[in-house]
Amino acid sequence: MDVFKRKPLPCCLSVEELEKAELEIIRFCQRKKFPEEFSRLLNGKGVKGCSHIYKLCPLVEDGLLRVGGRLSRSSMPMEAKHPIILAKDFHISDILLRHIHQEVGHGGRNHMLARLRERYWITGASTVIRRVLSKCTICRRLNAQPVSQQMADLPTERVTPDEPPFTRVGVDYFGPFEVKSRRSVVKRYGVIFTCLAIRAIHIEVAPSLDTDSFINALRRFIARRGQVLELRSDNGTNFIGAERERLSSGISLGSMMHYFRKELNGPLTLQLARIMEDLGRGILEYSDDTAMARCVVQSLLTRAGFDEQDMARRFAKEYSASPGRGYGSGVIQVLKKLSSPQLSDVYQPARDQSNGRGSFGNGGAMRAAPFALAFPDLADVRSFARLGAMLTHSCSLGYNGAVLQALAVHLSLQGALDLPQQFISRLITEMEEVEDNEVARNDARILKEADKPFCERLHRVRDLMDRSKVSVEEVISELGNGIAALHSVPTAIFCVLHCLQPRECLPENYGGLERTIAYSLALGGDTDTIACMAGAIAGAHYGIEAIPQLWIKCCEGAEDADINAKRLHMLYHQSSQGGGTGTGEQSCGDASESQSNASNGTEKKTGAE
Structure with missing residues (x-):
C-alpha cells in the first residue's frame, strides 16, 4: 500500500x-x-x-x-x-x-x-x-411540422341566401398586358369582379389605373350585371378616388354608385390583422437588439449610472446565454471579443469592424431609449447614448443615430410632441451641435452623405410634415427604411409625427400608438427596428395606458419591462435631485418612495420602456 x-x-x-x-x-x-x-x-x-x-x-x-x-x-x-x-x-x-x-x-x-x-x-x-x-x-426543432391556421367563419356576405348574383362583390385589378394599338404597344389592365356568394366572375378591361378608368369599368359592370349592394376592395388609389367621387358627386354617379356600401380592406389593416393572429398564438420572443436594450437598463440600474465596462460585460454574457435571438455576424464578433477577460479597451472591438471604419447600423439606436428615461440632463442623454452605442457601433453615423433616438424619446417624455413643429426644430438644433465635428464630417464624406446627414434628414422630415398628403413610397424614397441608422431613425421620428392625427389609411378605432406601429410596419424594410424606435418615442408621449393589453400579455419580458421602467423613473429623480452623477457605483433599487413620487412630468410616461 x-x-x-x-x-x-x-x-x-x-x-x-x-x-x-x-x-x-x-x-x-x-x-x-x-x-x-x-x-x-x-x-x-x-x-x-x-x-x-x-x-x-x-x-x-x-x-x-x-x-x-x-x-x-x-x-x-x-x-x-x-x-x-x-x-x-x-x-x-x-x-x-x-x-x-x-x-x-x-x-x-x-x-x-x-x-x-x-x-x-x-x-x-x-x-x-x-x-x-x-x-x-x-431534431425536434428541425423536423417540426408547421402549425396550420384554422380558418375563421365565413363573413355574412359569403353565406347570405336568396340574393341575385353579384349583389355583393369583390373587385381588384390584374395585369398589365401589352397590346398593340396601331403602331405602338400600350398597357391594358383587367378589372375582375367576383360574386362573394357564388364566386362567379366578371372581367372588364381598363386602359389605365386612374380613377376615371375604374369608374367607367364599374359603370359597364353594373349595366351588365345589375345593381350592387356591397363592393369590397383593397386601398388602391383608384378605388379610394372612386369612393371620393361617389361621396362628392352623388348626382352624376347617383343611379349606379350611391346605393352600394364600399368596404376598404387596406394593406395596413390586413397586416395588423396578421399581427393580431400571431399575438393570439402565444408569447412573442424579443430579438437581439431588445436583449441588448435590457442589458443597458440592467447596467444603468445596477451601477446607478453609466459604466461601459459593466455594460459591455452584460452584452457578452447575454449573447452567451441566448445566442439564438438573431444577432448579426458583425456584432457576434464584437461580443465574442468583449467576453475576453484580457480586453482592456471595451471600445476597441467595435473600432476593428469593417476594416476599421466601424458599423453604422441602427442597433445602437434601437437600444438608446433607456438613456432618455434615466437622465434628466440633456447633455447626459447625448453623452451616454453616444458611449453606449459606441460599444458596438464606432462609426459616427451609427452612434449619432443613437443620440438622435435618445433625444427624441427624451423630448417626447417632456411633452414636446404637443407642438410637433417645435419638436422637430429642437431636434435639428441639437443634431447641428452633435454633428459639428471633423469625425462626423469625415465619416459622412466616406459614405457619400451630406456633411450633417442627420440634420439633412430631419429637414426632409419637416418638409414631409408640411405636405397635405404623403404616400408610403415618398416616405421610403425621402427617408429610407433600411438597417442603417441614417435610413431608419429619421423614418421612425416621421412615423410618430405623421400619426399624431388620425389617417384615412388606418382604422378609426386605433389610438396614436397603434397608428404609429401600424404605419411603421406598412413602410416595410427593417420593420421591427423602425417600429420599435417609433414605439419608444410614441410610448413616451402617450404613456403606458395607450398600449393594448393584448400586446402586453403576448410580449416576452413585459413584466420585467414594467418593473425596470419604474426603477428607471426612480433613477431619473435621483439624478434630477443631485442623488447621482451619471457614473455612480451603487444600486438605485433602494431609492426612497418619496423620490419616486416626485413630479417632473414623467409619472405616467413609462410607455417608452
Whole structure:
C-alpha cells in the first residue's frame, strides 16, 4: 500500500485505459443481464430457445458476449464480424446511441443503425433509436411540422341566401398586358369582379389605373350585371378616388354608385390583422437588439449610472446565454471579443469592424431609449447614448443615430410632441451641435452623405410634415427604411409625427400608438427596428395606458419591462435631485418612495420602456 501511495498518478487517462474501462463496463452489464447465457456458453452448451438472443447465435470472446453468424472466416474487423451484444434497457445503450446520433450529424434511424452495427448489436435497437430521436431537441426543432391556421367563419356576405348574383362583390385589378394599338404597344389592365356568394366572375378591361378608368369599368359592370349592394376592395388609389367621387358627386354617379356600401380592406389593416393572429398564438420572443436594450437598463440600474465596462460585460454574457435571438455576424464578433477577460479597451472591438471604419447600423439606436428615461440632463442623454452605442457601433453615423433616438424619446417624455413643429426644430438644433465635428464630417464624406446627414434628414422630415398628403413610397424614397441608422431613425421620428392625427389609411378605432406601429410596419424594410424606435418615442408621449393589453400579455419580458421602467423613473429623480452623477457605483433599487413620487412630468410616461 505504501508503494502504491508513493507512485505518482498519471495526469490523464490513456486511450488504452479508456478502451479497457469501456470493455469492463460492457462485461459487467452483460453478466448482469445474461447470466444464464454466459453459464451455458462457458460450459460448451448452446443458449436455450426461449432466450431472446437465441437467433443471434451468441458466442463468448474475451469474456464478451458477441453475435455469432457465418462471417468468422471473413477479413472484416472482429467488431464488424461479431458485434458486441447489448440489451436495449442498458443505460450504456442510450449513451452510445446519443453519441452515434451526434457523430452522424443528427441523421435518421437507418443511418444510426448502420453505424451502430459496425461494432455493437443492441436488441430492439429501433425502439431505442426512436426514443433517442424523440428526446433530441435539435431534431425536434428541425423536423417540426408547421402549425396550420384554422380558418375563421365565413363573413355574412359569403353565406347570405336568396340574393341575385353579384349583389355583393369583390373587385381588384390584374395585369398589365401589352397590346398593340396601331403602331405602338400600350398597357391594358383587367378589372375582375367576383360574386362573394357564388364566386362567379366578371372581367372588364381598363386602359389605365386612374380613377376615371375604374369608374367607367364599374359603370359597364353594373349595366351588365345589375345593381350592387356591397363592393369590397383593397386601398388602391383608384378605388379610394372612386369612393371620393361617389361621396362628392352623388348626382352624376347617383343611379349606379350611391346605393352600394364600399368596404376598404387596406394593406395596413390586413397586416395588423396578421399581427393580431400571431399575438393570439402565444408569447412573442424579443430579438437581439431588445436583449441588448435590457442589458443597458440592467447596467444603468445596477451601477446607478453609466459604466461601459459593466455594460459591455452584460452584452457578452447575454449573447452567451441566448445566442439564438438573431444577432448579426458583425456584432457576434464584437461580443465574442468583449467576453475576453484580457480586453482592456471595451471600445476597441467595435473600432476593428469593417476594416476599421466601424458599423453604422441602427442597433445602437434601437437600444438608446433607456438613456432618455434615466437622465434628466440633456447633455447626459447625448453623452451616454453616444458611449453606449459606441460599444458596438464606432462609426459616427451609427452612434449619432443613437443620440438622435435618445433625444427624441427624451423630448417626447417632456411633452414636446404637443407642438410637433417645435419638436422637430429642437431636434435639428441639437443634431447641428452633435454633428459639428471633423469625425462626423469625415465619416459622412466616406459614405457619400451630406456633411450633417442627420440634420439633412430631419429637414426632409419637416418638409414631409408640411405636405397635405404623403404616400408610403415618398416616405421610403425621402427617408429610407433600411438597417442603417441614417435610413431608419429619421423614418421612425416621421412615423410618430405623421400619426399624431388620425389617417384615412388606418382604422378609426386605433389610438396614436397603434397608428404609429401600424404605419411603421406598412413602410416595410427593417420593420421591427423602425417600429420599435417609433414605439419608444410614441410610448413616451402617450404613456403606458395607450398600449393594448393584448400586446402586453403576448410580449416576452413585459413584466420585467414594467418593473425596470419604474426603477428607471426612480433613477431619473435621483439624478434630477443631485442623488447621482451619471457614473455612480451603487444600486438605485433602494431609492426612497418619496423620490419616486416626485413630479417632473414623467409619472405616467413609462410607455417608452
